[in-house]
Amino acid sequence: MKKKVLLIHTGGTISMHMSEDGGVIPDTNNPLMQESKKLEMIADLIEIEAFNLPSPHITPKKMLELRNLIIDTLKKNTVDGVVITHGTDTLEETAYFLELTTNLEMPIVLTGAMRSSNELGADGVYNLVEAVRVASSDQARNKGVLVVMNDELHSAVNVTKTSTSSVSTFQSPQYGPLGLVTKTLIHFQQAPMKREYVEVNSLDKKVALFKIYAGMDADLLHSAIDCQYDGVVLEGLGQGNVPPAILPAIEKLIQHGIPVVLVSRCFNGIAQGVYGYEGGGKMLEDMGVIFATGLSGQKARLKLMIGLNQEVKPINVKKFFI
Ligand SMILES: NC(=O)C[C@H](N)C(=O)O
Numbered sequence: 001m002k003k004k005v006l007l008i009h010t011g012g013t014i015s016m017h018m019s020e021d022g023g024v025i026p027d028t029n030n031p032l033m034q035e036s037k038k039l040e041m042i043a044d045l046i047e048i049e050a051f052n053l054p055s056p057h058i059t060p061k062k063m064l065e066l067r068n069l070i071i072d073t074l075k076k077n078t079v080d081g082v083v084i085t086h087g088t089d090t091l092e093e094t095a096y097f098l099e100l101t102t103n104l105e106m107p108i109v110l111t112g113a114m115r116s117s118n119e120l121g122a123d124g125v126y127n128l129v130e131a132v133r134v135a136s137s138d139q140a141r142n143k144g145v146l147v148v149m150n151d152e153l154h155s156a157v158n159v160t161k162t163s164t165s166s167v168s169t170f171q172s173p174q175y176g177p178l179g180l181v182t183k184t185l186i187h188f189q190q191a192p193m194k195r196e197y198v199e200v201n202s203l204d205k206k207v208a209l210f211k212i213y214a215g216m217d218a219d220l221l222h223s224a225i226d227c228q229y230d231g232v233v234l235e236g237l238g239q240g241n242v243p244p245a246i247l248p249a250i251e252k253l254i255q256h257g258i259p260v261v262l263v264s265r266c267f268n269g270i271a272q273g274v275y276g277y278e279g280g281g282k283m284l285e286d287m288g289v290i291f292a293t294g295l296s297g298q299k300a301r302l303k304l305m306i307g308l309n310q311e312v313k314p315i316n317v318k319k320f321f322i
Pocket residue numbers: 011012013014053054055056086087088089090112113114115
């Protein structure tokens with residue numbers, strides 16, 4: 001029996017076209033809406049155009065709207081899986097947001113394109129067909145939120161955009177893809193280790209993300225206090241170190257009760273308290289900086305924001321990041 005898939009469009013290059021002057025722009029008539037025939041050979045569809053936005057215009061509030069749209073639609077309809085088309089620039093953030101804020105057994109699959117609908121070698125419809133195949137497959141159940149692009153399956157936790165323009169832009173640097181999509185198979189070679197779920201209904205708490213660099217001064221970090229941020233994520237150096245000049249600012253943030261979470265700006269490996277010199281990870285740990293294991297800066301920022309906005313009870317930030 002044919003499966004039923006909820007297909008939600010949010011915009012991005014997959015829904016855009018190249019105009020005569022060579023600029024890639026959003027289309028008022030989403031070209032994907034004309035592709036239903038190809039998709040209905042795979043699954044019955046419920047198709048919704050939620051937004052038509054370039055993904056740099058997507059905010060966490062929009063991600064929450066999207067999450068609520070999925071949950072509300074599933075209350076009224078029986079479906080086997082969900083596919084979301086999305087711009088690639090922030091696709092990994094929406095995918096990770098949904099990973100943390102949904103707890104469904106059915107697959108939620110995000111896909112996009114690097115070439116717009118009327119460009120030579122357009123990859124959008126191909127990726128969409130694969131995403132619908134994955135969303136309607138039994139193998140994809142209980143695997144968390146997935147990203148399907150360019151014949152690969154990635155987990156929302158590890159996937160990141162690695163190239164500005166290549167169709168193989170999405171990679172999972174630490175652990176590799178979860179699997180492959182071939183013409184005939186959906187093949188998982190590994191499964192996510194754990195799944196987390198956090199109940200959020202609003203996003204009032206603000207979290208800032210700072211990339212640490214050689215010679216950084218403390219002034220930028222002070223702005224997080226002045227602008228009343230509720231949490232700060234630092235993308236630190238190497239195994240999790242910072243220049244000594246920003247230590248007083250980190251101390252001040254912690255004194256103000258603003259949690260400071262540290263990840264590495266390296267995209268492989270884990271930030272940890274190894275170095276005992278001034279600004280080294282060991283010293284940061286002793287000061288109360290919390291190390292996030294293996295997440296990128298943008299994902300740790302979303303996780304802290306979601307945690308601080310949790311509905312039921314305040315989180316213990318340290319435990320939340322273990
Ligand atoms: N390939 C893409 O989708 C990039 C585009 N700028 C977006 O994220 O909306």
